[in-house]
Amino acid sequence: MIHDAITEGTVRCLLGSGDPRLRNFRLCNACGSCTPYCPARINDPGANGDPGYLARRVTAALQAGRRPEVNLADCVQCYSCETVCPRSVSIGGIINAVYEAEHVQPIFRRMLLDRGCLPSHAFFPVYASKGRLANFVAKVVRYPYRVDGRAADEVRSLLENPVGASAFSPPNGTEPARPLAPPDRVFHLRSCCAFNYPGADASQRRIFDALGVRYVTSRSQTCCGGAPHYMGGAGFADRLLLTARNLSVIQDLWGADDEIAVTGICPTCSDSYAAALELLSGSANRAAANEALAGIGREVGSPEIFSVANILNLYPLYLDEIRGLIETRLSGLRVGVHVSCHYRKMNGSLAVPPGLQNLAAITGAQVVRSRMEQYCCGGVKNLFDRHLSGHANELSRLNRLACLDFAENDLDVMVVDCPGCELVYDHIGIPVLHVTELLALAMGADPRETVYLQGHLTSLSPALGRIGLL
């Protein structure tokens, strides 16, 4: 569909738009560095042995003002290509700009307009395809998630008065982010995907309580725009403005000069905040954002007071304290770890950070190195695309690779840092735990009350029953 929708007119329009996602594609020299890292094999070098296949198919076509002759719908929006490119060309970003131009997934935009977030019914098809309606209803009843009415009105107003991506310029020589220091208190984001794993969110709060880290939440916080953005339902500027609005909400809750660490269980949220803070560090960008925010009576201040405390950066600061809090060692459990693409995108490095392995290891579980440590799970976008096209339970090539890797390594459970990856693994039949769930279980949390394991689509009873935890 995407392939057919991209006309020469769309390409011309994008090329003339000044969209920051297309900022430097002319610098692409088809070096091929990105080629091996595209999990969707949009740029499968096996197709013709051309290491610059992806570049020639996408950037070279754009340079010539033609539409790329490749099915861009296969892109899982992992941004591995952007992360690895020595010239900071973003094939994923270009494809995302096409999604925006073609209004892909208008249903998610509608949900943002109505609710200010992806509400529970956004996920209904995932449960329906598995015949798990009772599971869905139980979560709706037990864990209602709504943003407050004023916040939803503000989101609607922002989306109904859209700002073009060209209003913003790529950051220019921004300072590297300060190393994260243990914060006194954090703002804990409630991510939309937490609907599926309320136990991951509850586990995070339990861990903070145990560590003595104070956390603040707010129902005025809305979706950051991240998940809808990568699926085509929110544009580049929409995501920036939704996140900037949330920063303004958070700022109002804090003392005037205090530093604010923003955390949560979702790396896509972390990436939205990191990207927004980087863009807002430019005074022209901040002025453009504040011009839009003024329409809803809000303003975002200096980004320097904020830091993004993604859990894979935050928890390792407390490794010794967490180790001291482990009550139930999970020895005998063979776990694989999977680091989300968006965490690595945020860090600007494809290297697998040691944080997730170290955290899993201190629970006593046996961490088994597997390919899925750094490979894409298949992506939430692909999961929703399959539901929309009526092939909900058909596995993608990446899904099959994940299943094969799980079986070959004789794993009991995959451990992830992302509720989106968790949903993908869970839906394709792989027992999975968010790292917050794993840590909370090891710290003695009730598997059903706090971690709410019965809410998973794939049962964890065989794995956790074997080690006496269920």
Ligand code: SF4
């Ligand atoms: S997009 Fe970047 S990494 Fe890929 S071929 Fe072009 S210059 Fe090389």
Ligand code: SF4
């Ligand atoms: S974002 Fe990921 S799937 Fe899309 S082109 Fe880049 S590497 Fe390939």
